[in-house]
Amino acid sequence: MQHALAVVTVVVVGLLVGVEFAVAVFVNPIVDGLPHNSGLVARSSGARLLGRVMPFWYIGSVLLAGTWAGxxxxxxxxxxxxxxxxxxxxxxxxxxxxxxxxxxxxxETAPADWREQLGRWDRLHYVRVAVIVTSFVLLVLALA
Known part of the structure; x- marks a missing residue:
């Protein structure tokens, strides 16, 4: 049972890290390069979709990691x-x-500083990605 918990924890947290890393390094830069305001539309859509999913994924990761730590x-x-x-x-x-x-x-409804706001989100997201990557590495080390 302990081994299964460790594997599930590493897989769930690893997938979370992969998605967040991909958003930071690939998806947002690609979307931001789209012509006109297409990037805004894509980022808004992504915010809605991931905004519904990620709370469960993050909380699930915390619970799994906390259980594994115990x-x-x-x-x-x-x-x-x-x-x-x-x-x-x-x-x-x-x-x-x-x-x-x-x-x-x-x-039509985005504020004039929408690019600056999304830039701030990106910078904060890079820090969050660094935090969860570090967490993932430590979880893997805990398996060794």
């Missing part, structure tokens, strides 16, 4: 779980407010 009784797993908690706090306090606004934007 079962494994390895400090590195506890640090990994703590970093995932930090990523959730960052999300709620810093990224979700921007994302919630962006989810409602259309080319």
């Amino acid at each position: 079962v494994a009784a390895k400090p590195v797993a506890g640090v990994a779980a703590g970093l995932l908690v930090l990523s959730v706090l960052m999300s709620v306090a810093l990224l979700v407010p921007i994302n919630s606004r962006a989810a409602q934007w259309t080319p």
Whole structure:
């Protein structure tokens, strides 16, 4: 059972890291290069879709990592779980407010500073990605 929990935790957190990394490094830069305001439309759509899914994924990752940390009784797993908690706090306090606004934007209703707001979201997202990548590495180390 302990081995299964470890594998499920690493897979769930690993997929979360992969999606968030892809958004930061590939998806948003590609979308931002689209002509006219197509990038705004795509980012708004992505904000709505991922805004519905990611809370469950992040909370599930925290719960799995916390459970694994308790079962494994390895400090590195506890640090990994703590970093995932930090990523959730960052999300709620810093990224979700921007994302919630962006989810409602259309080319006609977006504020004049929409690019700056999305740029701020991107910068905060890079930090969050670094936090969850570090957490993932520590979870994998806890398996060793």
